[in-house]
Amino acid sequence: MTPLQHYLVLAGVLFAVGAWGVLARRNIIMVVMCLELMFNAVNIALAAFSNYANLGAGRGEAFVFFVLAIAAAEVAVGLAIGIAMFRLRERLDVDELDEMKG
Amino acid sequence: MQFSTPVFYIVAALVIIPAVLMVSLKNLIYSAMAMIACFSGVAAVFVTLNAELLAASQLLIYVGAISILILFAIMLTRRRSGAVGIFFHRQSWAALPAAAALAVVLGLVLGSARFNAGSSPKNPATANLSRLLFNQYAFPFELASLVLLAAIVGAVLLARRERRP
Amino acid sequence: MKAAVLLIPLLPLASFIITGFFGRRYFREKSHYLSVGSVALSWALSMYVFIQVERGQTLSWQLYTWIAAGKFHVDIGFLVDELTAIMLLVVSTVGLMVHIYSIGYMHGDKGYYRFFAYINLFMFSMFMLVLANNYLLLYVFWEAVGLCSYLLIAFWYPRLSASNAGMKAFLVNRVGDFGFSLGIMLIFVTLGTLSYSGVFAAAGTLGGGMVTAICLLLFTGAVGKSAQFPLHVWLPDAMEGPTPVSSLIHAATMVNAGVYMVARSSPLFAHSHTAMLVVAAVGTFTAIFAASIAMVQNDIKKVLAYSTVSQLGYMFMALGVGAWAAAMFHLLAHGFFKGLLFLCSGSVIHALGGEQDMRKMGGLKKKIKITYWTFFIGALALSGFPGLSGFFSKDAILSGAFSEGYWYFWIVALITVFLTAFYSFRLIFMTFHNEPRGDAKVFAHAHESPPVMTAPLIVLSVPTVLAGLLLGIPPEGGHIDHFLHRVFAAAIVAPAHEFSFLSGSLMAISAAVGIGGILLAWHFYLRCPFLPAAACKRAGRLYPLLLNKYYVDEIYFAVIINPLRRFSGWLWRIVDDGVIDGAVNGAGWLSVGAGRLLRPIQAGKVQGYLFAMFLGLLALMIVYILLML
Structure with missing residues (x-):
């Protein structure tokens, strides 16, 4: 039996990779994709806990379901925004979206 | 079903390597492909965790819907001029150490003895999970569907072309 | 007699105020009436006081308490004894004569009213100086006569040599007055009082060295005011002032203040043979x-x-x-x-x-x-x-x-x-x-x-x-x-x-x-x-030496003034412009620079914000872990 820590470390590393991508990439869509990675990492962790820990059966899994649903919604809206931005500016550079500066 | 540790390592590799590839590849389409591979790997992880329904849902939603959505978005936002552009930030040199640090910290914490858990797997069978979803978590379930509805409407609205005479 | 003593200085003071304020518009050529009149009255009163003192009547009178700060107690008070009487005699008589003389000498001068106002102020100050009964009051009016001297030497101030002479007089006096004030402070520190009666009564209690020090310091004030070597340099230059001024202030009254002061302090000086020897030698x-x-x-x-x-x-x-x-x-x-x-x-x-x-x-x-x-x-x-x-x-x-x-x-x-x-x-x-x-x-x-x-x-x-x-x-x-x-x-x-x-x-x-x-x-x-x-x-060579006053002024210039000027110039350029302005401007620069460095934090880039949040989160986690350990 693989210990719980293995799964958690996997989730953690995946999360870090996703974070790296979110911070480092310049294309909005790329950022959204890496965001999904982070969601997945969280899902793994939740499922692992649900499997191993004594917290009530199935709760973690249910939570993952909802994360899935909401992540999907969020991706849809985010991408829609991205497309709208693209239509406006012909480019998807995150650095150019700095209207909130100052 | 019990899975032994080497299986875990294979599955873990299936998750991590595409993820890293995805983040580092310059070509968006290649990144998307890697992403799909990563999601599939995550589904495999769910299988090893006795969460079969989750694995199936993952494949359906992430691989089947979200990845396609992303691919669509990528296609739709191709730059006409064809210029390469910059893919990584000027500050990306700072992001990598930061993320590495996070990985190290998380690994140290999560891998520590605090998270020693019992050996008996407890994830319920699909039938029981479904019963859970529709009884105890019925309300969040409905809410989630409402959120999805809102997302649909919003996405359609946002992505519409402005064509007013 | 009290009334007389009080009026002697106050009459010229009143005249100064009135002539000073109204002289320009209203009195003009007639400014001398009030001026001379008040001094004439003061002269008459001084004669009266002198006669009273001759008959043996002296006066020691506290008018009111000026300073009462813990141990430091100084009154406005008058002391009229034989010494005072003689000074009053000289000051009032020569003063009156000079006032009358000035009517003719200063006739037609543009600053006619100003002249009479100033010499009235001087008469007030000089009278108070000789009437004072404590060292602090003496010092105040010591400075006041110095001020009047400056005002009158530089009376024709459009002339550069005159205003320079006035400044020179004031500054050289200041050097002497510095020693004088140190002496007074020393008196207070050792004896706790500044009134003549108090000081002279306790003079015997001081140690030999202390008395000598006090006397020498007081004497430096006299050296300055009475133009003794080496602080004599201002008096010849003071001749730039109108001749009545030279007569009154620089011959008969103000320059005698130093002599008066030492004479008044005779009980102190008598205790220090060294100081007296120095006085005599100088x-x-x-x-x-x-x-x-x-x-x-x-x-x-x-x-x-x-x-x-x-x-x-x-x-x-x-x-x-x-x-x-x-x-x-x-x-x-x-x-x-x-x-x-x-x-x-x-x-x-x-x-x-x-x-x-x-x-x-x-x-x-x-x-x-x-x-x-x-x-x-x-x-x-x-x-x-x-x-x-x-x-x-x-x-x-x-x-x-x-x-x-x-x-x-x-x-x-x-x-x-x-x-x-x-x-x-x-x-x-x-x-x-x-x-x-x-x-x-x-x-x-x-x-x-x-x-x-x-x-x-x-x-x-x-x-x-x-x-x-x-x-x-x-x-x-x-x-x-x-x-x-x-x-x-x-x-x-x-x-x-x-x-x-x-x-x-x-x-x-x-x-x-x-x-x-x-x-x-x-x-x-x-x-x-x-x-x-x-x-x-x-x-x-002897003749040029004498003609040029032994080159004392030139020596002072070379040894004291020029180095001081250069030092001031250095201070100005290096310390003021460089250090102080540099610090102030530097603070400004620092702010601007810091702002420039820190502005990217709010550049509007979402990933920047994310990065900051990320770092914060990382830091928190590390701290948490360290705490848990």
């Missing part, structure tokens, strides 16, 4: 030093200025050897005859339309008779000609020095008598005798001054002649000695001497020396007028 040296310079000066007022410095030196010598009454006697006599001499010189200048260089004078004897004769009388007094006041007062000093055993001071003083007589009559002969050497037109226009100016001359010659006979006979233990005996009782170390063969022969010697000086001047300037020029050439 005074004696200054006397001969200034007399030697006066011998070769060509400006009529400069001669008189150096003469004043020299005579003040005499007074300090007297104080230093313990001949207190003799010093005050000479102060009195000198106040009258030097005041007279200055007014006379003003009359000459007025007659010649502003000429002050004696080389351009001559032959005025017949033309301005009153001035000539009063001038002559004054010069006789200055030279110590037997019978006049100067003779008695100077002789009192000389015999005082000799009998106390300071024969070396006596010899130097005797030489100075010779020089004094010489330069006094050099002055007379060059100005009035021989043929006119100046501009013929100016000479033709020369006329006697109006009665407003000549009357004071005549009035002042009276005490010049009589003061000696009235007060100084018999020479040892004369009227003035008895008058002042009570004041100086604490300080007189040796009993008063009686008139004896020794003192008689000393008198004869000094008289002979004085007459000798007059004869030499007669020889040089009347008999053989070519002699002076020849003597100058023969003297070689």
Whole structure:
């Protein structure tokens, strides 16, 4: 039996990779994709806990379901925004979206 | 079903390597492909965790819907001029150490003895999970569907072309 | 008597305020009425006070408490004793004469009202100075007379030399006053009081070194105010002021403040033999030093200025050897005859339309008779000609020095008598005798001054002649000695001497020396007028040395002023511009730079914000982990 820590470390590393991508990439869509990675990492962790820990059966899994649903919604809206931005500016550079500066 | 540790390592590799590839590849389409591979790997992880329904849902939603959505978005936002552009930030040199640090910290914490858990797997069978979803978590379930509805409407609205005479 | 004492200074003060404020618009040429009137009243009151004091009535009166700060207690109070009375006599009489004289001398001047306002302020300050009963009040009015001196020296301020002279006077005085204030502080620190009565009562309790230190510090104030070496440099330059100012302030009153102060502090000085020796030495040296310079000066007022410095030196010598009454006697006599001499010189200048260089004078004897004769009388007094006041007062000093055993001071003083007589009559002969050497037109226009100016001359010659006979006979233990005996009782170390063969022969010697000086001047300037020029050439380097006042000013400039200027310049450029401005500007630069560095934090880039959040999260996690460990 693989210990719980293995799964958690996997989730953690995946999360870090996703974070790296979110911070480092310049294309909005790329950022959204890496965001999904982070969601997945969280899902793994939740499922692992649900499997191993004594917290009530199935709760973690249910939570993952909802994360899935909401992540999907969020991706849809985010991408829609991205497309709208693209239509406006012909480019998807995150650095150019700095209207909130100052 | 019990899975032994080497299986875990294979599955873990299936998750991590595409993820890293995805983040580092310059070509968006290649990144998307890697992403799909990563999601599939995550589904495999769910299988090893006795969460079969989750694995199936993952494949359906992430691989089947979200990845396609992303691919669509990528296609739709191709730059006409064809210029390469910059893919990584000027500050990306700072992001990598930061993320590495996070990985190290998380690994140290999560891998520590605090998270020693019992050996008996407890994830319920699909039938029981479904019963859970529709009884105890019925309300969040409905809410989630409402959120999805809102997302649909919003996405359609946002992505519409402005064509007013 | 209290009312009189209070009114004496207040009348001129009121006049100052009124004339000062309203003089320009309303009084103008009539400004002198109030001015002279108030001083005349003060003079009358001073006479009254003097008579009262003569009858034995003295006054020590606290008007009100000025400062009461814990241990530090100072009152506004008056002390009227014999010493005060003499000072009042001199100040008010010469003051009144000068006021009247100024009506004529300053006639037509644009600042007429300002002049009278200022000299009224001066009279107020000087009166308060001599009436004060504690050191702090004395110091306040010490400074006040210094201020008036500055205002009056630089009266014709559009002239650069005049305003420079005023500044020089003030600054040099300041140097002396610094020592003076240190002395006063030292008195307070050691004795806890500043009132005369308190200090003199406790003077014996101080240690020898402390008393010497205090006395020396007080004396530096006197050195500054009374223009002794090395702080004498301001007095000759002060001649830039109008002649009445020179007469009143720089001959008869303000410069005597130093002498007065030391005399007043006699109980203190009597405890320190060293300090008294220093006083005497400085005074004696200054006397001969200034007399030697006066011998070769060509400006009529400069001669008189150096003469004043020299005579003040005499007074300090007297104080230093313990001949207190003799010093005050000479102060009195000198106040009258030097005041007279200055007014006379003003009359000459007025007659010649502003000429002050004696080389351009001559032959005025017949033309301005009153001035000539009063001038002559004054010069006789200055030279110590037997019978006049100067003779008695100077002789009192000389015999005082000799009998106390300071024969070396006596010899130097005797030489100075010779020089004094010489330069006094050099002055007379060059100005009035021989043929006119100046501009013929100016000479033709020369006329006697109006009665407003000549009357004071005549009035002042009276005490010049009589003061000696009235007060100084018999020479040892004369009227003035008895008058002042009570004041100086604490300080007189040796009993008063009686008139004896020794003192008689000393008198004869000094008289002979004085007459000798007059004869030499007669020889040089009347008999053989070519002699002076020849003597100058023969003297070689000595003549320029004397003419240029031993280059003291130049030395000061090179050693003190220029280095100070360079230092200030350095401070200005390096410290002020560089360090201080640099720090202030640097603070500004720092802000700007910091802003520039920190602005990207809010650049509007979402990933930047995310990164910051991420780092924060990481930090928190690490801290949490460390805490958990």
